[in-house]
Amino acid sequence: MAMKRSLLTGLPMAGFLVVGGLGLAGGLALAAGQYVPGASDTEIKIGNTMPYSGPASSYGAIGKAETAYFAMINDQGGVNGRKINFISRDDSYSPPKTVEQVRKLVEEDQVLLTFNLLGTPPNTAVQGYLNENKVPQLFVATGADKWNDPKNHPWTMGWQPSYRIEARIYARYILQNMPNAKIAVLYQNDDFGKDYLIGLREGLGDKADKMIVATQSYETTDPTVDSQVVAMQNSGADTILTAAIPKFAAQVIRKVYDIGWKPTHFLSNVSTSVKIALQPAGLEKSIGIISAGYGKEITDPKWQSTQEYKDWLAWMQKYNPQASIADANNSYGYGVSQTLIAVLKACGNNLMRENVMKQAASIHDLKLPLLLPGISVSTSATDFAPIKQMQLEKFDGTTWEMFGPVISGASS
Amino acid sequence: MSKGFAVVVPDRAAVSQYAGLSVGAWRWIGALIAVALAAALPFTVSNYHVFELTMVMIYAIAVLGLNILTGFNGQISLGHGAFFAAGAYTTAILMQRYGVPYWATVLPAGLISFVLGVLFGLPALRFEGPYLALVTLSMALATPQLLKYFDNWTGGVQGINLAKVVPPPGLGLDHDRWLYLLVLVVLIVAIRVAANILHGRTGRALVAIRDHPIAAAAMGINNARYKTLAFGISTLFTGVAGSLAAIVVSYVSPEGYGMFLSIAFLVGSTIGGIATISGALVGGLFIEFVPNFANDISDAAPAALYGLAMLLFMYAMPLGVVGSLAPLFTRWLRQARARGSGRN
Secondary structure, three states: OOOOOOHHHHHHHHHHHHHHHHHOOOOOOOOOOOOOOOEOOOEEEEEEEEOOOOOOHHHHHHHHHHHHHHHHHHHOOOEOOEEEEEEEEEOOOOHHHHHHHHHHHHHHOOOOEEEOOEOHHHHHHHHHHHHHOOOOEEOOEOOOHHHOOOOOOOOEOOOOOOHHHHHHHHHHHHHHHOOOOOEEEEEEOOHHHHHHHHHHHHHHHHHHHHHEEEEEEEOOOOOOOHHHHHHHHHOOOOEEEEEOOHHHHHHHHHHHHHOOOOOEEEEOHHHOOHHHHHHHHOHHHHOOOEEEEOEOOOOOHHHOOOHHHHHHHHHHHHHOOOOOOOOHHHHHHHHHHHHHHHHHHHHOOOOOHHHHHHHHOOOOOEOOOOEOOOOOEOOEOOEOOOOOEEEEEEEOOOOEEEEEEEEEOOOO | OOOOOOOOOOOOOOOOEEOOEEHHHHHHHHHHHHHHHHHHHHHOOOHHHHHHHHHHHHHHHHHHHHHHHHHHOOOOOOOHHHHHHHHHHHHHHHHHHHOOOHHHHHHHHHHHHHHHHHHHHHHHOOOOHHHHHHHHHHHHHHHHHHHHHOHHHHOHHHOEEOOOOOOOOOOOOOHHHHHHHHHHHHHHHHHHHHHHHHOOHHHHHHHHHHHOHHHHHHOOOOHHHHHHHHHHHHHHHHHHHHHHHHHHHOEEOHHHHOHHHHHHHHHHHHHHOOOOOOHHHHHHHHHHHHHHHHHHHOOOOHHHHHHHHHHHHHHHOOOOHHHHHHHHHHHHHHHHHHHHHHOO
């Protein structure tokens, strides 16, 4: 349904925008004197797709959290007097549907920008279209590294630390604390797993060849990874990095324990769920495993006396009451929404898409309430990776305990 | 099994005149008007709607394939998404790895799907009804994982990005409208081919096998050959549809070809009218638009609304839209004819 824009309400903004509007190139035709798509005196339209149905539908909670967050912002008066109109559509994690929904958001709903689209294949499917049409693809919800590519895709930006950043952090920790380690890597044989291997090598620098003594891969269609684990043990490694999804991570943890091997075990952040990854392996077999995080573990009692937690809890109870407090998707949605609001605030009255990207690429040390202390959001014209720091955490049999300093995974 | 399937055989024998033209001539005029309207439509709506309508036609071609197999030949398939994916990936690999221009990949994609369909149709001869359904369902389940496994060819989870189609210069058509017209041409060819097959010897053999396989064999029909052929023809159509979908969306990845796609095809097929040709168009409309409507109406339970829509359609029109309405139309036509000629 095309949005009819009335010239009368547009007149105040028209004069201000005519000069900018004339300069706009791009696929969407704009008549000078009319609004920039998606923004007006009273409203900012934001587009989003999430898998609300299908196999990845548990991530739909993120979209609901974001809706709830923007509802709170609107109750507080909006951003610079403008209400957020957050349009979130279901793409079932199916890239053809993502293409359709994103086109609808851009061409029919006329959103100002797309925000936190979820999933690497869905985002890959629309990256070309959004960059060609100069529509911001902001703060995508995936850990792939390829969203940090301002030269080729200046309209696309990630948010959370990518897998490569995480692996670089492990590498830096190893160099500092175990410089003579012999490392074996088990990785899923796709971009996700390979990103870890690349990041580890980048972090180890010229020591990579000496320190990485074995690499083993697996396919998601493999029934077990036991033979890979045994092969890694036989390589003489004393440190392993498991770049695997929960199903295989659980197998690795169990096998390592069962063969009596006690390496220093680094585990991908995607497989740290106690319920999904560690319990199937056996909690007692998971003791001592190291991973990394960037957000406060919301169920950890040590945060519950802080003002940030109380604000978050009040928001959950008022605006997102159906959601589960323990679900980390909610704190994720909360944090990424706050980042967007900060960018929109910085835009002031200039809500042209170029300015949105400019502000998004000029975030200096933004602290968010649910990020771990010491971690902040920063971007620049050449750095489209907003969060590059993480802190290590160790599993003690019950929960993940943070330890050590915040480490940066920025490529140096 | 034959209850619930309607074969709508038009009244071909009638050569009575209407305003100086035969039924056949009127049919041609009607078809030309429909094509002209369809060709003009993209110039009256926005780019996004043109894209949606292109997808409708692509799904219609896929559903037409399924109608041939399940509606006319009685072999139920819950796995046509696999052949859709086969066509899509053939196009993607030919375009990206071998630099084949997009329009030259459609036929190879169809042919490869045909071969795969025949290869699958041969062992499928052993299965009937629900067992065949299960076997084809297993294909639908396996498809995303197989695509991820052979990642040297398929690009695995990352998928394959395709170059955006550039419309031929000088026609004044933009990207969306050019693709719409291209798909429209393929749809018209597909309908024509399907009509020729189904209204001729082959079609009668397929229907005979569906309704009474023993009687059909007794009459001299080679059941095995026709059933296998039906599979191949059916997957050829669906493979072509998959190829076109890859070209239009410009990206293929395993997540786009999950189990639900196969089920959606069967849903569209049944709701349109499983043993009809024009029902495929209704099916395409259903597959493309109903999930979106359900989403717009309800944030909380769009899938429940989708299921409700299916139930309502099936309750009101058990033989599908075209399957239920066409006999009514034919009857009205016959009555009009009787009234017109009988009273004079």
